[in-house]
Each structure stands twice: as C-alpha cells, then as structure tokens.
Amino acid sequence: MAEKVKKKAPGPHLLEKWGTDYFRKLSHQVGEVEPDDDIHFLNERERRDLRRIERGAVFRACLAGALSAIVSGGASFYAWDLLENGDDMVKTVEYWVIVGGVTGIATVFEIGFLYWDALRSVHRMSVAAGLDLIPQGEEETAVLNALVRAALEMPNPSDRDRFINPRKETSGMMLLMTTLIYKGKVTVTNFLLKALARRVLGRVMARAYMEFIAVPVTAVWNGVVCWWVVREARIRAMGPSAVKEMVGMVLGGKVDSLSPKCRLALRRAVGSSIVRTSDLHPNLHQLIRRVREMVGTDDAEIDNSRLFLETIRGLDPPEQILVIKILGIAMVIDGKLARMEKKLWLEASQICGLDGSIQPIRHLMKVFRNGKPIQMADIEALASKAGSS
Numbered sequence: 001m002a003e004k005v006k007k008k009a010p011g012p013h014l015l016e017k018w019g020t021d022y023f024r025k026l027s028h029q030v031g032e033v034e035p036d037d038d039i040h041f042l043n044e045r046e047r048r049d050l051r052r053i054e055r056g057a058v059f060r061a062c063l064a065g066a067l068s069a070i071v072s073g074g075a076s077f078y079a080w081d082l083l084e085n086g087d088d089m090v091k092t093v094e095y096w097v098i099v100g101g102v103t104g105i106a107t108v109f110e111i112g113f114l115y116w117d118a119l120r121s122v123h124r125m126s127v128a129a130g131l132d133l134i135p136q137g138e139e140e141t142a143v144l145n146a147l148v149r150a151a152l153e154m155p156n157p158s159d160r161d162r163f164i165n166p167r168k169e170t171s172g173m174m175l176l177m178t179t180l181i182y183k184g185k186v187t188v189t190n191f192l193l194k195a196l197a198r199r200v201l202g203r204v205m206a207r208a209y210m211e212f213i214a215v216p217v218t219a220v221w222n223g224v225v226c227w228w229v230v231r232e233a234r235i236r237a238m239g240p241s242a243v244k245e246m247v248g249m250v251l252g253g254k255v256d257s258l259s260p261k262c263r264l265a266l267r268r269a270v271g272s273s274i275v276r277t278s279d280l281h282p283n284l285h286q287l288i289r290r291v292r293e294m295v296g297t298d299d300a301e302i303d304n305s306r307l308f309l310e311t312i313r314g315l316d317p318p319e320q321i322l323v324i325k326i327l328g329i330a331m332v333i334d335g336k337l338a339r340m341e342k343k344l345w346l347e348a349s350q351i352c353g354l355d356g357s358i359q360p361i362r363h364l365m366k367v368f369r370n371g372k373p374i375q376m377a378d379i380e381a382l383a384s385k386a387g388s389s
Contacts, residue, residue, distance in 0.1 A: 016145070019151060020148050040242035053128060058226045064110050071102060075099050122148075125233060131143070142282065163302055164303040166274050244290060262319040271299075273344070276340040332364045360382050364382070
C-alpha cells in the first residue's frame with residue numbers, strides 16, 4: 001500500500017488572518033499576562049470579570065442586531081407606498097432597490113461590528129482568565145488561532161491532522177442538512193414570526209409594520225450567537241491546561257508499563273471521539289498531541305471507532321480503565337456531548353464491564369466548563385463498575 005502523503009496545510013483564510021493580526025496587536029498592547037493559577041481554574045475574581053465581559057458582549061450584539069433591523073424596516077416602511085400603488089413594475093423595482101440597498105449597507109456594518117466586538121471581547125476574556133496571548137511557541141500560536149476562529153464563527157479545519165478525518169463516519173447528507181439549518185436559522189425564524197403575526201393581528205397591523213417584526217428576532221438571535229461564541233472561546237482558552245492536568249492524572253507514572261496495544265487504544269480513544277463528533281475541535285487536537293507525546297505516534301487508523309472497540313476488547317482490565325478515562329476526557333474537553341459519542345461511551349463501557357452511565361461525563365464537563373478545580377475523584381468516576389451504586 002502506498003504511503004499516505006501528507007498534504008500541504010492550506011494558508012489562513014483572509015478573515016482569519018485579519019483576526020489573528022488584530023489579536024496580536026491587542027496582545028502586544030496589553031503585554032505579558034501572568035496567570036494567578038492554572039488557566040482552566042477560574043478563581044472568583046476571574047469568574048466575575050468574565051461574566052461582566054460576556055454580558056457586555058451579548059448586550060452589544062443584541063443592540064447591533066436591533067439597530068440593523070430597525071434601519072431595514074424603516075427603509076421598507078418609507079418605500080411601502082411604491083408597492084401599494086398598483087402593478088407598476090418600475091415602482092416595484094424601485095422599492096426593492098431602496099430596501100435592498102439600505103438593508104445591504106446596514107448588514108455590512110452590523111456584521112463588521114459583530115466581528116470586531118467579538119474579537120475584542122474574546123481577547124478581554126482571555127486576559128481576564130490569565131491567558132498570555134503573545135505566542136512563544138507552537139502551542140500558544142495554536143490557542144491564539146483557535147480563539148480567533150471562535151470569535152469569527154469559523155469552522156475548525158478538518159485537515160489539521162493527517163491521520164484523522166473527522167468526517168470519516170458522518171454521512172454527506174447529514175453534513176449538508178446541518179449546514180442548511182445553521183445558515184437558514186434567522187431567515188426561517190423571521191418568516192415564521194411574520195406568518196404568526198399576520199395570522200394573529202390580521203388587518204389590525206398595517207403590512208408595512210410587519211417588517212419591524214425582525215427587530216426582536218435579530219436582536220435575540222444575535223445575543224444567542226454571541227453567547228455561544230464567548231462560551232466557546234472560554235472553553236478553548238481553558239482547554240490546553242485542562243488537557244495537561246487530566247492526562248497527567250490518568251497516565252502520569254504509568255506510561256513506561258503500558259503495552260503497545262494499550263498505547264494504540266489510547267490514541268484510538270481520542271480519534272474515535274473526534275470522528276463521532278465530526279469535528280477536530282482545538283481542544284481535541286491538543287489532547288491527541290498530548291497523548292502522542294506520552295505514548296508514541298504510530299497512528300495507523302486511529303480514526304476508526306470500530307477498530308477502537310476491537311482494540312480495547314483485548315486489553316487487560318487495568319489498561320481498559322486507563323483507556324476509558326482518556327475516552328471520557330476526550331468527550332468532555334470540547335465542552336459538548338454528541339449523540340454518537342454517547343453511543344460509543346456505552347459500547348466501550350460494556351466491553352470493559354463498566355457502568356456506562358453518562359452522568360460522570362456530564363459532571364466532569366460541568367466542572368471543566370465552569371472553570372472549577374478538577375479533582376481526581378471526578379476522573380475516577382468515569383470508570384465506575386457495573387452494578388456499583
């Protein structure tokens with residue numbers, strides 16, 4: 001079989017390059033940041049500062065959406081008479097030129113502001129959490145790029161690791177449906193709300209006023225998306241240090257005694273979590289790098305969850321426990337839990353004679369997302385024996 005050739009990594013997207021340059025500029029203005037403690041552990045002062053920054057970012061996103069919708073609705077209201085005066089095609093075209101032009105300009109300003117403010121807010125959050133974003137090496141640069149992508153709502157690169165195809169076990173139709181739903185969320189919401197308003201209000205409200213229905217919809221949706229962005233940025237900022245601590249808890253002092261099959265199973269545990277989420281999240285990328293550093297880098301077919309299950313079936317119970325714990329960490333570290341990950345967790349747990357409850361995963365994820373100290377007991381709970389209370 002021909003050796004797999006490593007593809008040349010694509011250059012950064014223009015928007016990502018702009019965001020990265022702006023982030024670096026802000027970082028150099030702030031200077032070097034000295035954390036009070038481990039980055040993934042947020043003390044009370046850091047939590048308070050982060051909540052303040054997050055609330056401010058969400059409020060500004062809501063305001064930007066409302067103002068943009070008001071401007072667009074105002075243009076429609078102003079030009080409405082052009083549509084009401086019969087079937088004159090010229091007036092109809094004139095109406096859409098006015099409304100389309102004003103809406104386009106308002107949207108450009110809205111999106112530009114949202115990107116700029118998201119970058120600024122994410123940077124402030126990083127500083128508040130004690131994260132130094134003046135890159136000193138590959139890991140710091142990777143964290144900076146991950147934060148920029150979170151702020152700009154850019155998808156994670158699927159070709160970052162030549163041994164892992166995140167979409168290997170995901171159908172093309174499912175990917176297409178997910179994209180269409182995501183892209184059409186605001187349009188569909190606006191349409192449904194307007195249809196409901198017309199049904200309920202009927203002729204009580206003039207048709208020209210219907211356009212203003214978009215004001216609360218756009219404001220609320222902007223706020224929700226902004227909240228997602230800042231939460232995701234916080235998870236990415238805390239991820240690398242949490243990876244080091246949790247992997248150290250599981251594998252520290254045990255690496256030298258691991259069998260080759262266990263080493264492979266550990267890498268496959270992370271690879272399987274990645275393909276079951278269909279996304280190479282930056283924290284998962286940090287995790288697979290950390291596991292490789294500790295157990296080796298022979299990564300033949302680590303992105304095959306069926307092979308992973310076969311591999312752990314042949315391990316001794318103590319090594320199975322280690323692999324299950326790493327799988328649990330992989331499911332937690334990206335801050336979300338996919339349906340197919342839950343299925344993998346149950347299958348792997350049953351093979352190892354473990355409880356298979358998803359509750360320890362949820363608990364550890366909550367601890368991590370809230371920036372609380374990670375305890376050894378939280379890690380040990382991932383490997384609860386079947387039938388235990």
